[in-house]
Amino acid sequence: MQYYFIGGLGGNCYHLVPLIDDLGFPVTFLDPYREMIQTEKDLHAWFQGQIEQAEEICLLGHSLGGDLARYLAAAFPQIQALILLDGGYLDMEKILPLEEELEGTSSFMQQQVFSTLEEAVLAEFGDGADPTPIARKAVEASYRWNLASEQYELNLDLEKVLALLRLRRQIKANQISITDKPVLFIGPRYQEEPEWRKAALNQLDPKIKQVLLEGLGHELYSEAPEIVAREINNWLQNVHK
Template structure:
C-alpha cells in the first residue's frame, strides 16, 4: 500500500519531514497548492497524475489537505485508507462566507513581510513545541526575497490559493462517504460551538482520537506521537 500526504495551506515538504520519517513506511508528499486547480475535474486529474497506476493507497491529509483527501478518497477506488488530521469535517459555509475567507487570506499573505529571516526563525524556535533542522528549512522555504522592496515575503501564489479555497466550498468534503478512516484532532477545553456541532456530524464508522494539549498543527507539534498513533491504527486495521 502506497502512502501519500497532503499538508495544509502554506505548508511545504519540510513541515512534514519529521512526521513522515516517524511513519513505518515511505510517504509521498503532495503539494496541490503549486497548481491552479479550478474545479473537481482539474483536482482529480492532478491526483491521478500523482498516483499513476497504484492499486492500493493510504491518503493522509491535514487541515485543508484533509478536505481534499476526503473528497479524493470518495472519488478514487484506489484509496483504501484515509487519515484526517484535523481536517475534512467542517462545513465552512456555516462558519464564514467565502468572500470573507478570501479577503482574510489575502490580507494575511500580504502582511507576512520580514526583513531578517534569522530573527523570524529564532522567534518561531523559541515558541515551538517541537523544533529541528527541518522546521528551520520549512520557514526558509516559505519565504522568497523581494529585491524591489528589500524584504522577504511569503512564497505563495494567491491566485492558486483563491482557486483552491473556492474549490473546497464546491466539493463539500464533509459530506463524502469513504472507506476505512481515522480522524485525529485536538480536544480543546473551550470548544467553539461550530466545532462541537461539526464533530458531532462525523460518521460513526470513523475511528476517532482526540488529543488534549495539542493545537491545530498537531503533526508539527508532536511528530513522533502522532505518527505512533497512525502506525498503531494501520497495523490494527490491516
C-alpha cells in the same frame, strides 16, 4: 500500499519529515498549492498526475488538505484508506462567509513579509526558542525573496490559494460519504471547544475512528509527530489485520 500526504495551506515537505521518521515508512508529500486548481476536473487531473499507476493508496490530509483528501478518497478507488488530520470535517459556511475568508487570507499573506529569514524564524518560534534544524528549514522553505520589494514573502501564489479555498466550498467535503473504506480522524481536543467544532465532530460518521489529543493544536502532526505517528501506526495495524 503507497502513502501520500496532502498538506494544509502553507505546509511544506520539511514540516512532514519528523512524522515520517516516527512512522517508519516513506510518505510522498503532495503540494496542490503550486497548481491552478479551480474545478473538480482540475483536482482529479492533478492527483492522477501525482499517483501515476499506484494501485493501493493510503491518503493522509491535513487541514485544507484533509478536505481535498476526503473528496479524492471518494473519487479514486485506488485510495483504500484515509487519514484526516484535523481536516475534512468542517462546514466552512457555518464558520465564516467565503468572501471574508478570501479577504482574510489575502490580507494575511500580504502582511507576512520579512527583511531576513531569521526574522521569519523568530516570528514563528519567538525569542528564546531553539527550533530543530528541520523546523528551521520548514520555516525558511515557506518564504521566497521578492526582488522588487527586497523582502521575503510567503512562497505561495495568492490566486492559486484563493482558487483552492473557493473549490473547498464547492466540494463540501464534510458531506461526502467515505464509509466504504477505513477512515481515521485525528484532531486536537481543546479545553474550550467552539460550538461549531463540537457540532462538526458530533456529526462525523461513527464508522470513522476518531482520536482527539489533549494539549495539541491544529498543527498537531508537526507539534507532536511521535504521538500522531503512534496513533496512525496502531490504527494501520488493525486495518491490515
